[in-house]
Amino acid sequence: MVAMDAKQPDLTRDKLLRAAFGEIHRQGFQAASIANILADTGFTKGALYHHFPTKQALGLAVIEEVIYGYLDGLIFKALGESDRPVETLLEIISISGAQTDRESICLGCPLNNLMQEMSPLDEAFKDCLNAILINWKGAVEQALLRGKEQRVIRSDVDCGAAALFVVSAWEGCVGTAKNLQSAEAYGLCMLQLHGFVSSLMI
Amino acid sequence: MVAMDAKQPDLTRDKLLRAAFGEIHRQGFQAASIANILADTGFTKGALYHHFPTKQALGLAVIEEVIYGYLDGLIFKALGESDRPVETLLEIISISGAQTDRESICLGCPLNNLMQEMSPLDEAFKDCLNAILINWKGAVEQALLRGKEQRVIRSDVDCGAAALFVVSAWEGCVGTAKNLQSAEAYGLCMLQLHGFVSSLMI
DNA sequence: ACCATTACATACCGAACGGTATGGATGTGT
DNA sequence: ACACATCCATACCGTTCGGTATGTAATGGT
Numbered sequence: 001m002v003a004m005d006a007k008q009p010d011l012t013r014d015k016l017l018r019a020a021f022g023e024i025h026r027q028g029f030q031a032a033s034i035a036n037i038l039a040d041t042g043f044t045k046g047a048l049y050h051h052f053p054t055k056q057a058l059g060l061a062v063i064e065e066v067i068y069g070y071l072d073g074l075i076f077k078a079l080g081e082s083d084r085p086v087e088t089l090l091e092i093i094s095i096s097g098a099q100t101d102r103e104s105i106c107l108g109c110p111l112n113n114l115m116q117e118m119s120p121l122d123e124a125f126k127d128c129l130n131a132i133l134i135n136w137k138g139a140v141e142q143a144l145l146r147g148k149e150q151r152v153i154r155s156d157v158d159c160g161a162a163a164l165f166v167v168s169a170w171e172g173c174v175g176t177a178k179n180l181q182s183a184e185a186y187g188l189c190m191l192q193l194h195g196f197v198s199s200l201m202i
Numbered sequence: 203m204v205a206m207d208a209k210q211p212d213l214t215r216d217k218l219l220r221a222a223f224g225e226i227h228r229q230g231f232q233a234a235s236i237a238n239i240l241a242d243t244g245f246t247k248g249a250l251y252h253h254f255p256t257k258q259a260l261g262l263a264v265i266e267e268v269i270y271g272y273l274d275g276l277i278f279k280a281l282g283e284s285d286r287p288v289e290t291l292l293e294i295i296s297i298s299g300a301q302t303d304r305e306s307i308c309l310g311c312p313l314n315n316l317m318q319e320m321s322p323l324d325e326a327f328k329d330c331l332n333a334i335l336i337n338w339k340g341a342v343e344q345a346l347l348r349g350k351e352q353r354v355i356r357s358d359v360d361c362g363a364a365a366l367f368v369v370s371a372w373e374g375c376v377g378t379a380k381n382l383q384s385a386e387a388y389g390l391c392m393l394q395l396h397g398f399v400s401s402l403m404i
Numbered sequence: 405a406c407c408a409t410t411a412c413a414t415a416c417c418g419a420a421c422g423g424t425a426t427g428g429a430t431g432t433g434t
Numbered sequence: 435a436c437a438c439a440t441c442c443a444t445a446c447c448g449t450t451c452g453g454t455a456t457g458t459a460a461t462g463g464t
Contacts, residue, residue: 027321028232030230030232089235097359102331108322113318113319115377115378115380115381116310116377117230117318117319119381120308120310122379126381126383129381130343130381130382131276133378133382145274147307160396162401163392164390164394165375165391166375167374168374168375168378168379168391169367169371169374171377172369172372172374172377173367173369173370173371176317176366176373177370178318178322179316179321179328179331179332180332180335181328182245185366188362188363188366188367189363189367189370191363192363192366196401199398
């Protein structure tokens with residue numbers, strides 16, 4: 001064994017986590033089968049229940065690590081680090097609407113899927129998911145507020161409400177596109193959202 | 203027995219259907235327990251499986267009869283029969299945003315819940331739900347088109363895309379409000395949607 | 405009045421589920 | 435080299451699930 005960038009146990013945990021994410025993304029959390037996750041990874045129950053005490057803990061770990069990590073890398077950081085946040089927001093919306101592949105469309109947003117399924121049933125899930133949702137809304141709100149300072153967003157805009165709506169509509173667009181199984185519908189829908197954000201500008 | 207407005211079997215079917223709707227609305231379809239539905243109604247499996255061949259058929263009946271009936275009575279008919287459809291659309295959005303009770307917020311839109319959960323898993327569900335979604339979108343689109351004729355909607359508006367976005371954002375607002383468990387957030391969000399529709403007007 | 409169909413109740417089935425108890429292998433610090 | 439915790443595999447458990455087979459009471463047409 002010459003080199004091993006990560007320790008074996010962590011690798012196992014990662015594989016389980018990724019497989020769990022896929023299974024949950026496809027089936028939803030409740031319908032997600034532990035047996036399927038194990039079959040995908042080749043591990044057994046001993047491994048899984050060593051790293052995660054319950055199925056719920058596994059689900060929460062998927063949310064906090066995989067899902068949050070994805071959105072953070074794709075949206076939150078980009079908005080926070082941009083010098084022209086409004087422009088960046090519009091770009092993200094445009095790009096997402098244009099180049100989201102069919103499979104992602106059909107499976108929907110992992111965050112939204114879990115929110116719709118689990119929030120009324122499990123408080124831990126609700127809190128965990130809401131934290132991400134509020135983070136998302138906050139990132140958009142900060143982008144709009146900074147846009148105000150830069151005089152590209154109208155001064156009469158309620159940035160908090162607008163940000164909440166942008167995130168809501170965003171999720172809504174993913175949701176309907178998922179049902180229609182149409183990337184084209186998603187593009188059309190996101191174009192309207194683009195128009196809404198533009199309408200907030202000077 | 204002096205009078206009986208409905209036949210006994212139909213009454214049984216209705217009770218089962220309503221109980222099934224409630225259970226599905228609370229738990230989702232897959233997690234909805236046949237046993238719970240039977241416990242709620244006092245019937246047994248013999249009754250349920252006499253009226254519905256499978257759980258899937260029960261779910262589809264809930265969609266086609268209960269859910270569609272609800273949306274049709276609340277939205278589709280109102281839009282179709284109105285002389286000033288755009289005004290009516292804005293009214294529905296305003297009223298919905300203002301007076302939706304907390305319980306409805308927390309459980310979310312039954313249509314959206316089922317779409318997110320079932321569309322990728324079951325084609326029959328997908329088709330059934332999409333039919334309602336397209337109906338909804340069509341009703342809004344017709345309202346906007348008639349608004350164009352009445353010269354209250356700008357002539358450059360893409361009514362199809364706008365209608366798709368309105369429905370998407372609508373569902374999105376319900377979704378986020380459901381997670382935040384906040385009727386106030388729903389009101390704020392729907393106010394923004396109201397603003398979007400208004401921005402389509404002359 | 406008779407018979408067939410409808411409308412339910414009861415008891416039961418196989419499968420899949422999440423979770424656990426136990427045991428062995430593999431490092432790891434001392 | 436020894437003790438010990440970490441890591442994972444195997445076998446098993448109780449429960450719940452959707453669905454079915456069978457039986458029986460009510461109903462409705464003739």
